[in-house]
Amino acid sequence: MVPGARTRIERGGRGGASLRRLAMSSLVILGVVTITFAVSRLVPSDPASLYAGARARPEQVERVREDLNLGAPVMSQYVSYLGELARGDLGVSFATKRPIAEDLRRFLPATLELALSATALAVLIGIPAGVMAADRAHRLRAVGIRLLAVTSVSMPVFWSALFLQLFVASKLEWLPLAGRIDPGTHFATPTGFFLIDSVLSGSPSNFLDVVSHLILPVLVMAAYPLGLTIRLVRSAMLEVLASDHIEAARVAQVPWRTVLWRLALKNALLPALTVLGLTFAYSVSSAFLVEALFAWPGLGKYFADAILRVDLPVISAAVLTVTVVYVSVNLVLDLLQIRLDPRVVLS
Amino acid sequence: MAARGRVRHFGCDAVRGGKRSAIQRWSGLLGTHGDAIWHYRRSRLGMVTAAVALTFVVGAVFAPWLTPFAAAGRGVPDLSNRLRPPGAIHWLGTDELGRDVLARLLFGARASLVVAVGVVALSVLVGVVVGALSGYFGRWIDEVLMRITDAFLAFPPLLLAVLVAASLGASLRNTVIAISVSWWPWYARQVRAQVLSLRTRPFIQAAQAIGAPSRRTIAVHIVPNVMAPVWVQATADIGAVVLTAAGLSFVGLGPRPPTADWGVMIADGRHYVLSGQWWIAGFAGLAVVVVAMAFNLIGDVMRDVADPRTRGQLR
Amino acid sequence: MTPEPATPGPSSGWTMTDLLSVDDLRITFNPPAGPVRAVRGVSLDVRHGEILGVAGESGCGKSVLFRALLGMVPPSATVTGSLRLDGASLGMDGSLQAVAALIQQNPGAALNPVFTIGRQLHLVARTDDPAVLADLLAQAGLADAPRLLDAYPHELSGGMLQRSVIALALARRPRLLIADEPTTALDATTQAQVLDLLGELRARHGLTVILISHDLAVIRRLCDRVVVLYAGRVAEAGATADVLDAPGHPYTQALLESIPRPAVAGRELASIPGLIPDGRRPIAGCAFAPRCPHVREDCRSGQPEPRPLHPGHTVACVLMEPPP
Numbered sequence: 001m002v003p004g005a006r007t008r009i010e011r012g013g014r015g016g017a018s019l020r021r022l023a024m025s026s027l028v029i030l031g032v033v034t035i036t037f038a039v040s041r042l043v044p045s046d047p048a049s050l051y052a053g054a055r056a057r058p059e060q061v062e063r064v065r066e067d068l069n070l071g072a073p074v075m076s077q078y079v080s081y082l083g084e085l086a087r088g089d090l091g092v093s094f095a096t097k098r099p100i101a102e103d104l105r106r107f108l109p110a111t112l113e114l115a116l117s118a119t120a121l122a123v124l125i126g127i128p129a130g131v132m133a134a135d136r137a138h139r140l141r142a143v144g145i146r147l148l149a150v151t152s153v154s155m156p157v158f159w160s161a162l163f164l165q166l167f168v169a170s171k172l173e174w175l176p177l178a179g180r181i182d183p184g185t186h187f188a189t190p191t192g193f194f195l196i197d198s199v200l201s202g203s204p205s206n207f208l209d210v211v212s213h214l215i216l217p218v219l220v221m222a223a224y225p226l227g228l229t230i231r232l233v234r235s236a237m238l239e240v241l242a243s244d245h246i247e248a249a250r251v252a253q254v255p256w257r258t259v260l261w262r263l264a265l266k267n268a269l270l271p272a273l274t275v276l277g278l279t280f281a282y283s284v285s286s287a288f289l290v291e292a293l294f295a296w297p298g299l300g301k302y303f304a305d306a307i308l309r310v311d312l313p314v315i316s317a318a319v320l321t322v323t324v325v326y327v328s329v330n331l332v333l334d335l336l337q338i339r340l341d342p343r344v345v346l347s
Numbered sequence: 348m349a350a351r352g353r354v355r356h357f358g359c360d361a362v363r364g365g366k367r368s369a370i371q372r373w374s375g376l377l378g379t380h381g382d383a384i385w386h387y388r389r390s391r392l393g394m395v396t397a398a399v400a401l402t403f404v405v406g407a408v409f410a411p412w413l414t415p416f417a418a419a420g421r422g423v424p425d426l427s428n429r430l431r432p433p434g435a436i437h438w439l440g441t442d443e444l445g446r447d448v449l450a451r452l453l454f455g456a457r458a459s460l461v462v463a464v465g466v467v468a469l470s471v472l473v474g475v476v477v478g479a480l481s482g483y484f485g486r487w488i489d490e491v492l493m494r495i496t497d498a499f500l501a502f503p504p505l506l507l508a509v510l511v512a513a514s515l516g517a518s519l520r521n522t523v524i525a526i527s528v529s530w531w532p533w534y535a536r537q538v539r540a541q542v543l544s545l546r547t548r549p550f551i552q553a554a555q556a557i558g559a560p561s562r563r564t565i566a567v568h569i570v571p572n573v574m575a576p577v578w579v580q581a582t583a584d585i586g587a588v589v590l591t592a593a594g595l596s597f598v599g600l601g602p603r604p605p606t607a608d609w610g611v612m613i614a615d616g617r618h619y620v621l622s623g624q625w626w627i628a629g630f631a632g633l634a635v636v637v638v639a640m641a642f643n644l645i646g647d648v649m650r651d652v653a654d655p656r657t658r659g660q661l662r
Numbered sequence: 663m664t665p666e667p668a669t670p671g672p673s674s675g676w677t678m679t680d681l682l683s684v685d686d687l688r689i690t691f692n693p694p695a696g697p698v699r700a701v702r703g704v705s706l707d708v709r710h711g712e713i714l715g716v717a718g719e720s721g722c723g724k725s726v727l728f729r730a731l732l733g734m735v736p737p738s739a740t741v742t743g744s745l746r747l748d749g750a751s752l753g754m755d756g757s758l759q760a761v762a763a764l765i766q767q768n769p770g771a772a773l774n775p776v777f778t779i780g781r782q783l784h785l786v787a788r789t790d791d792p793a794v795l796a797d798l799l800a801q802a803g804l805a806d807a808p809r810l811l812d813a814y815p816h817e818l819s820g821g822m823l824q825r826s827v828i829a830l831a832l833a834r835r836p837r838l839l840i841a842d843e844p845t846t847a848l849d850a851t852t853q854a855q856v857l858d859l860l861g862e863l864r865a866r867h868g869l870t871v872i873l874i875s876h877d878l879a880v881i882r883r884l885c886d887r888v889v890v891l892y893a894g895r896v897a898e899a900g901a902t903a904d905v906l907d908a909p910g911h912p913y914t915q916a917l918l919e920s921i922p923r924p925a926v927a928g929r930e931l932a933s934i935p936g937l938i939p940d941g942r943r944p945i946a947g948c949a950f951a952p953r954c955p956h957v958r959e960d961c962r963s964g965q966p967e968p969r970p971l972h973p974g975h976t977v978a979c980v981l982m983e984p985p986p
Contacts, residue, residue, distance in 0.1 A: 024497075027494060027497075028494075028497050028498050028501045029501075030498075031494060031495065031497065031498025031499075031501070032498050032501050032502065034498070035498055035499065035502075035507075036510065039507075039510050039511050039514050039528075040510065040514055043511065043514045043515060044514045044515070044516075050514065050516075146647075150640055150643050150644055150647065151636075151640065153587075153639075153643060154586060154590065154635075154636050154639035154640035154643055155636050155639075156590055156593050156594060156597070156610075156613065156632060156635050156636070156639075157594075158594070158597050158613060158614075158617070159613055159628065159631075159632030159635065159636070162613070162617050162620050162628055162632070163620075163625075163629070163632075165620075165621065166620050166621060166625065170621050243771060244766050244767075244768060244771040244772045245771060245772055245773055245774040245775075246774075247734060247764075247766070248764060248766060248772050248773075248827075248830070249774070249785070249786070250734065250759075251732055251734060251759050251762075251763065251764040252759070252763065252786040252830065252831075252833070252834055253756075253759050253760065253834070254785050254786060258785065262785075263774055263777070263785070266774075266776050266777070267774065267775065267776055270776065281503040281504065282503070282504060284503055285503035285504050285505040285506050286505070286594075288509070288598065289594060289597065289598065292598070293617075304598055307509065307513060307598050307599060307600065308598070308599055310513060312513060312514065315509065315510055315513045316510055319502065319506045319507065319509070319510045322503060322506060323501055323502050323503060323506065326501065326502075326503050327501050330501075341776075342775070342776060342814040342816070
């Protein structure tokens with residue numbers, strides 16, 4: 001983590017720095033597309049049979065070979081792959097024969113709702129907890145939080161999900177076991193985000209139903225990023241707390257509360273903005289495990305089903321899509337950081 | 348002055364102290380003389396977690412000799428003993444094919460250990476080569492290698508491994524390759540940063556000045572001097588690799604049956620959890636949690652020991 | 663009142679003119695590898711309105727000493743000894759912070775990079791009246807103060823930063839300024855200006871100043887009295903002119919020898935052979951003995967106590983005593 005004590009000199013000031021980030025992200029996305037292409041088309045010994053699926057008949061495999069243009073030189077395959085992507089064509093699922101792009105669009109809101117809720121939870125709890133974990137004035141509390149953090153980064157999501165389902169949902173019956181809403185609940189879903197849609201429906205019971213279904217998967221999904229946030233914020237805080245200006249503030253008898261929560265935290269938060277991106281990434285990438293377990297009708301479950309069927313076009317398209325979303329989120333956060341950091345020198 | 352060597356007294360504050368406060372300067376002074384292993388052994392938590400890690404390794408290596416149910420560990424079913432709860436004979440119960448869960452866990456530890464060591468070794472190898480070349484040569488080599496590294500780092504964790512494992516097909520060897528593909532960039536980044544700070548040091552510049560070949564300079568002077576923090580990271584990473592591997596095998600991208608594997612045990616055992624047979628998935632998950640936590644904590648203690656500011660916080 | 667110590671040292675108990683009186687201060691750090699004695703029995707007085715110089719090599723304990731008085735050493739460190747403020751006993755738990763302010767070595771690090779100067783002044787001065795805050799900056803010699811309130815530290819030059827740090831130090835209306843190498847990080851011109859400012863503040867506000875510096879030229883320029891520390895003990899103390907013109911301790915003599923003097927071209931610049939002693943090992947006898955050109959047999963046995971060379975000038979060296 002970069003500590004909050006150094007001056008960052010950016011050539012060309014904020015505008016130049018932002019442009020450079022934009023160019024860098026485009027380059028990274030090109031790299032990501034290339035890797036995805038290489039892994040899915042070049043790595044398998046026979047991509048055609050893998051794409052067609054395990055139960056495909058030989059003539060189906062042959063058709064796939066033609067469809068994917070696998071006889072052509074690698075460069076021309078790559079170029080046509082880029083062309084398809086540029087048109088928003090992510091290919092066709094071999095299991096359902098449906099266009100993947102369409103499926104993704106349909107499933108994305110459910111996953112985003114889950115991942116954004118988990119990110120919000122992880123960050124809103126993780127940042128204050130990270131600050132407390134760096135506070136030597138309350139040693140016991142700090143140790144307790146560190147223990148919580150290390151437990152949550154060591155717990156497989158599919159395991160914690162199972163036992164939350166067993167105790168909270170099955171034994172205690174406090175919360176629903178799985179799904180996004182009760183089978184009997186119906187309301188219009190113009191946005192696809194049920195939290196918003198249920199509010200729009202005007203019925204509090206709809207909203208409560210959505211929230212009660214959301215709690216367990218969000219808890220499970222937020223655990224790992226929460227632990228990560230706590231650890232990153234703590235180490236950023238420790239770095240800042242050791243700096244001269246904090247010593248100066250303490251000698252000047254600025255109350256410890258102010259030193260910790262205002263003076264030090266603001267320094268630690270700028271680098272911690274990256275945590276937000278990372279938190280989101282970890283939430284999204286555990287989605288395929290969490291959604292499969294909670295029968296959550298989103299991208300993750302779609303992805304998990306594709307893995308079980310070795311539906312390679314769906315797997316690679318989903319990985320690519322999520323990665324591009326992740327890179328974009330990071331770009332936005334980076335631009336935000338450039339705007340917020342007073343130390344970016346304008347020249 | 349030349350005859351007397353360096354002027355050691357006045358002015359040293361400015362040279363050595365720099366931006367650091369007096370207190371840091373003092374503790375830093377001690378840190379350079381401290382012996383990391385010695386400090387590590389003083390940490391109670393460090394010793395407990397090291398014992399857990401050692402148990403994991405010993406259990407994996409000596410699995411066949413540690414249980415009377417070695418055949419079950421290798422996958423031989425015993426259908427007359429299906430789903431027995433934990434008891435005197437089967438301490439942790441039996442699974443849906445009547446196999447002793449403890450034996451499966453011990454043999455599953457082998458799969459985890461193979462994957463963990465394999466991934467770390469492979470990733471460190473690639474990461475050190477890429478990081479050293481990038482940091483040492485700089486300029487366009489650095490630019491190209493780092494952009495490639497960035498692209499690999501851009502994938503959310505797990506997803507690239509899933510893609511690679513799905514393309515290669517499910518097997519233990521492919522799990523190692525799949526996780527390594529997403530793991531090496533972190534080491535490359537770390538090594539590059541180390542090399543960059545090392546490159547300006549006098550002994551490297553001296554080696555360059557006398558015209559030592561680059562390959563030799565990198566192998567003899569650079570790599571040995573950057574490995575210490577890499578090994579710290581690699582040790583701490585073992586827990587994360589075990590966790591990731593469990594995730595892959597949970598979704599069916601791990602070793603094929605009858606090979607024992609913790610992720611597969613959780614996946615298969617989960618169908619019985621809600622009907623009350625919690626011990627298969629329960630103990631397998633516990634094994635993952637304990638091992639992952641132990642290595643995470645070992646990493647924490649090692650970092651604490653290496654950093655004088657936090658040294659002694661974890662006891 | 664403390665009883666008169668057996669040996670008339672730099673600390674002879676509290677007298678009417680003393681603001682601060684430190685007696686037998688010992689600081690030991692306790693890392694797992696074993697204790698490190700950073701300060702090994704320092705007694706000194708700080709008089710009302712004086713500028714006291716504290717000199718010594720890096721690692722001699724001079725910064726740690728005053729941080730301990732301010733309650734700023736880690737809780738794991740052992741601090742013993744007594745501290746008196748205006749004759750009243752004071753704990754070394756940070757109570758001194760109420761009347762003292764600290765000016766650190768590096769002004770670039772002493773200010774919080776993500777808050778404006780005005781915001782930081784506001785938090786320390788506990789008022790957000792811009793007139794008051796601007797006045798503080800003006801007192802520190804910063805013209806154009808109102809504009810500076812909205813500036814971030816990185817927008818200021820080194821000299822302006824150090825003046826802002828001084829303004830922050832003044833914000834709590836302290837009676838004592840502890841300046842730890844305040845000019846080391848500055849260029850020569852700015853150095854002189856900041857030193858003049860410290861002198862001015864003393865004259866204008868009746869502030870007492872402790873100036874910690876390795877630079878004897880800085881101390882000679884500004885200080886009324888000087889205390890020379892070596893390996894966590896007071897080697898020599900007295901009026902600046904006395905100590906620097908007629909040093910009694912071989913260590914002080916060696917320090918003065920090693921200052922480059924342009925007038926004597928071609929003369930080899932002296933350096934003190936050897937290193938400062940390792941705080942982790944017990945030191946038998948005089949800590950300077952291994953490096954001392956005048957070392958005698960009895961140097962290695964007992965620790966020399968401070969003895970008066972003449973009134974107000976003490977030297978802790980066996981040369982002050984008759985040979986055995």
